[in-house]
Amino acid sequence: MDLFIGDVPLCYTNSVAMVLKSQGYHYHPEYLEAIMVMGNGASFVDKNSKHPLVFFDNGLPDLSISNCLTILGFNYEEFYLPNFDENTIVHTRKKLEQLLNNGSVVVGPLDMGHLSYNPNSLNQSGVDHFVLVTKLEKDFVYLHDPAGYPCMKMRFGEFVKAWKAEAIHYKRGSFSMWGNLKRIKEPTPQEIFHDVSIIMKKRYEQRSTKVIEYYANSVKTNGLNQQQQQIHQYFSFRLASARNLYMSEFLKNFDSTRAEIKKQLAVLFGQAHLDSMEENYTHLANTLMEIGELEQQFRALCLRYKGV
Template identity: 55%
Template sequence: MIMYFGDVSLCYTNSLVMALDSYGFDVRPEHLEALMVMGDGASIMEDDPRHPLVFFDNGEPDVSISNCLRMLGFEWEDFFVEEPGCDLTEVRDRLAGMLESGPVVVGPLDMGLLTYNPNFRELGGVDHFVCVLGLDNGRVRLHDPAGFPCMSMEFQDFVKAWEARAISYRRGSFSMWGGFTRVREPGREEVYREVSSIMRRRYEAGEQGVIRAYAEAIRRNGMSQQQKQMHQYFSFRLAAARSLYAARFLAEHDPERAELKERIASLFGQAHLDNLAEDNEALAHTLGGIAELDDRFRELCILRG
């Protein structure tokens, strides 16, 4: 297996890597992403009868950050607010308190309100995570893994994005993780068992047949402009990279599942090419192949989880 390293939208993973690195913990982004267990199956984001929006994952980044920290033996401080309209002074004070120990992972944010990004007007409602470095003179200093290191925003502007009103999956507004301490170092077999257990639970709780139904919808109705752009710039290449990272992690423990993930990664690469060529019939066929492999992967995850 030849591993891929490059521009992939793994903002939650890269933000956590940056924070842990500042604490002196050496973690690889591709390994951490595999432990997030995000890139399995598929879920419907918008159930349009002709042109549904489908993401090729079955997890939520905020939950996955906490799962990942736990299985690696960390203790940490976190904070979020379930109901909007809380006292922002409390939020600012909690952030400042966490920053006394080191950088803080923050998200989800609404990318459409991160005004240092020149494309922010086109990104309303897109979820994002960043690594906050400091809070000085009313400005939030941060590294944004979308290619914007050393950014800053006024706190009152930053919290508008941080409230995440347009992000459907959030556990609450103003989510953050900091104060990381490693209290134990679990072995690789223990981590593998934890990952397998999460894979099983997420497949059991998730929707079945989404990829196959999506392939059929594309075959019947073609693609909307929104679908084309989402797949061109985001979802297929992200799904391919996630599948490769999962394959590498699984290879030591379960070669059969690892081989399936590597084949799925290759087909997501082909799906990207089919989409660029605007060949809906070919894309539907490729997605059907992904569905078949994912069904087998799901069976093994439930069996071995």
């Protein structure tokens, strides 16, 4: 199957690709997304008894950025504040200035509802996002936004409102950023595969099982409400399909069995998108059940991984 390259909401991955490129290291976002190890399993965002919200991943973007940079052999500085007051904003600005002295800085999660240069920002309140900050000059932050807005600038005070990420519940803290990258080793492809496999194994050990099957039964009984429809039609299924294709491509030279399962999952998530567009919830429930069965096979193989 050909690899998909196109418009997929991978802001954290694209931001990392940009910061690495600025340092002279070129990695395709599709490859970085596989190393992020985001698109496995499923997690409840809201376990509503009738209309639960489910994302088809078992990782978090901020932790995955750190993992990705480490796997690729980079040393870096990361910063975030679990708690803050107005006095800490001065400290945060100084830290950003310090990191920018050594190159561009990945920043996020941000709350997209406060990114006023995006004409759809009012409809995206509480949606997480990542960008690349390139400069801080006087009262303005300059940035590249991978959602399609290069060369943007915002007043620092307005940017801070997004950077607090108060509505983003998964974050480790506010004002998260990564910078001052230095490569300290160049891992082999086999070493990268091993590190990715260990992360997959750990995440499956730590996360709930049978989430997809639970969701399939819910869809079969109750259909989808408006919020679920919007998430699936605009975001989750197409993202899950792309992620599975990228992981399949990454795995194919190391583990053909897991690579083939990921390819099949990509096809099924594509079908799930079509089912949701047609509002055929019986068929969607059946597709989700097939996804759940394959996901359990993939999970079992990941948990069996022993390394070298």
